[in-house]
Amino acid sequence: MVERRPLLTALSHVVLILGVLVVAFPLYLTFVASTHTVSEIVQAPMPLLPGTHMVENYTAAWNGTGGGNGSKAPVGQMMMVSLVTALIIALGKIAISLLSAFAIVYFRFPFRMFFFWAIFITLMLPVEVRILPTYKVVSDLGMLNSYAGLTVPLIASATATFLFRQFFLTVPEELVEAARMDGAGPMRFFKDVLVPLSTTSIAALFVIQFIYGWNQYLWPLLVTTNENMYPVVIGIKRMISGGDAQTEWSVVMATALLAMIPPALVVMLMQKWFVKGLVDTEK
């Protein structure tokens, strides 16, 4: 702070508190709605203080025993699908990007830069611009309604490959020389030197890619038709059906809150990695 201006500081706090309140209001309302019965919510205006039906709403959501017309897949199982999907996507992206960056930086082979640019160009081909043909490929390969179908098409990562390549280029040459002198082969060098050096980048990428995997929507919407394979984000959408009044809002909101908890915890608890990951992946 350059100079003392108590009024301006007070104003700053007021603006930030207002900002936090506005940002948090939808979350608060979700929580309140998840603690009331449907009939209490439907009666406009719904109460703004938490009610007493929290336990039964969450149990109903978790076991899939709520009323309403929409899908009744149990949230416990959907969260499991989301968790497995997000973990496979995050770890898979990191693994294959580490390997390809290692190949591109530490070896000389024909078409090396061609492969690098081919990987890089996939940045310009998000799922949204090629949905129908990609869907066709996945269905021809018989990967609909499977973890493979949910994850493998999303596992390539231009940003991660690019990031690891940039990082490997800054690793001192002496390390390779020393490793070779000690008789270490390429994979030994990769495992014992490069990967340990990359831990911070790996952690940062993991946070970003876990959230990316957990929050996928369009792709799972296409490849999952079976309730057993719904990730929780899809499950919420499928619970809302018909008009406002027929939706079991209390259970939907309990589900929404449960679906938000894992990625939000990852962001808040791993804030340092998260910020680093955001900044790194956009470079």
Next chain:
Amino acid sequence: MEKRVVFRSSWLPWVLIAPQVVVIVVFFFWPAAQALLQSVQQSDAFGTSVEWVGMDNFRNLWNDPTYLASFYTTAVFSTLVAVLGISISLMLAVFADRIVKGALVYKTLLIWPYAVAPAVAGVLWLFMFAPSVGVVSYWLRAFGVDWNHLLKGDQAMTLVIMAAVWKQISYNFLFFLAGLQSIPKSLIEAAAIDGARPWRRFWTIVFPLLSPTTFFLLVINIVYAFFDTFGIIDAATQGGPGKDTSILVYKVYYDGFKAMDLGGSAAQSVVLMVIVVVLTVVQFRFVEKKVNY
């Protein structure tokens, strides 16, 4: 900068790079080539005959008023999302940058919406504004605003814009805060000694120095509004009422999977690819410039 010391092996690099290459060929390049091919073909509803039609699919798109309307909708949507998102987060970041005590608390409380899935964000905002059960729509009615986004297109648009901005504020906020913290304090102090008050300092020093960040965020926010808001729209309005919130990405999905118009959807995919390429090139040219700067 290439490595001088490398490992020698004729097969290992191919094995290492194989997984990534297989995935991008099977799930990226092959489908993208299919989209290009289908965009110049026309197949009937049963897929029994395929006919070469050249540019007809594209010509049909340009003559299709609903497609042009979707372009217009996307332009309005992404402009408003980018401008509102950037202004609000800039304001929050400038105030947060001033604060010494409790800055981390504000930061933590402002960044979590990044973790919320777009579709879940759509559901949360839908719930607040649902015409019959929503709290906010009830308050609005008390103020004489007849809120029903199921019938009124501009209200539906307002709803998805609010949800999209809400989700993106955290991202912009973090980048603005980092940008503000990298401005040398000496510049601000010099201006203060010369008698410039905070308002003036902001517009003559801080804002111009932030312009690379602002431009970068502008591109990122437009990409976000174009491609990452599908979940918000599908959950909150499903492109309705009518086609009033049907942005380009939603229309590709709808025409391809619901209306089963293969050629038309492929042509739309190709148009989207061109847009992505342009946005990516703009983004990278800019990043290079920032490095030189």
